């Protein structure tokens with residue numbers, strides 16, 4: 001028997017799942033307590049076509065800020081559903097259930113004790129049912145939690161198992177307005193985790209909850225777009241995924257057109273199962289996204305080792321050789337097949353970000369461009385950054401008040417150093433290890 005595909009409407013007006021069009025969403029990087037700034041950013045996101053907007057909601061104070069942001073947006077006629085992003089404080093999720101249109105929780109950090117987490121989650125389900133609020137169970141590879149990793153390792157299987165525990169609770173409580181995500185910065189881990197979860201929902205639960213796809217900490221520029229298109233495009237091409245977020249360390253408004261381009265590329269036949277064999281493109285960005293959706297999945301799954309650009313065009317002209325070579329290098333690295341430049345993991349930033357992430361990340365990239373094979377993370381905050389930077393060799397993590405902590409792997413080695421010195425110290429640290 002076919003598994004039931006669950007569909008519902010967020011805020012009673014935005015349908016998700018069950019074959020409805022794929023929703024494209026983004027997240028504010030303003031402080032949620034900056035009401036004017038957050039409203040302005042939400043306004044720009046809505047104008048750019050965001051279907052859902054997420055805001056950092058660290059605690060009860062931010063729940064009240066979110067309430068005011070929502071009130072002002074609705075007064076302007078902007079009806080885009082707002083999602084409260086919760087980490088570490090289950091009580092903030094409970095409070096947000098009557099304010100936000102959807103509450104995102106991370107099973108890896110919902111509460112310290114598993115039994116407490118389960119009890120609080122049941123309470124959340126009951127409140128969300130009462131208020132018509134949806135939930136996202138948003139697990140990240142970098143924040144699986146010890147209880148799960150001790151049993152299953154830091155693997156796609158562990159990610160699937162961790163989420164299934166929470167979905168079983170939803171089924172028992174008869175709560176189905178749930179979206180699930182299993183993000184990772186490694187495209188292979190990300191694709192495998194979603195595939196495992198999809199099969200488990202189908203075979204064990206007999207119902208498929210809507211899936212939110214994304215590659216976390218994808219970085220920016222061409223690398224960020226290519227990595228996102230590989231991970232998201234691979235799954236959309238297999239019919240997996242109902243909403244997507246492209247996470248870029250840039251103005252979050254930029255995420256919307258990239259997301260739309262990925263969805264359009266798949267619909268236009270740019271996938272291994274589609275009708276296309278070459279890329280006909282309007283411009284460079286269009287070309288790299290379509291090319292990543294077309295060749296990325298087969299590279300990722302090792303069905304091919306390389307690809308030909310013969311017959312592909314940008315703006316009607318053959319792809320210039322240098323551009324083609326650069327795209328090949330970036331795509332092969334995004335698919336984890338050949339490593340020709342440093343690997344960057346950078347969070348997109350959010351209301352917790354403690355410094356100018358975008359310019360710092362660009363400066364780190366500029367000064368470390370020669371370090372092929374080294375994996376460097378640049379993270380906005382110390383609350384989530386160290387966990388989320390997963391398997392980076394080195395990490396640059398904002399501490400606030402103009403200070404940074406540098407990590408070797410998961411170990412902080414230079415704590416709370418002035419930001420002006422931090423990139424020099426990072427280079428010294430890497431040099432001392434080589």
Ligand code: SF4
Pocket residue numbers: 347348349350351352353354379380381382383384385388
């Ligand atoms: S790591 Fe980055 S995106 Fe994640 S919570 Fe911290 S600042 Fe926000």
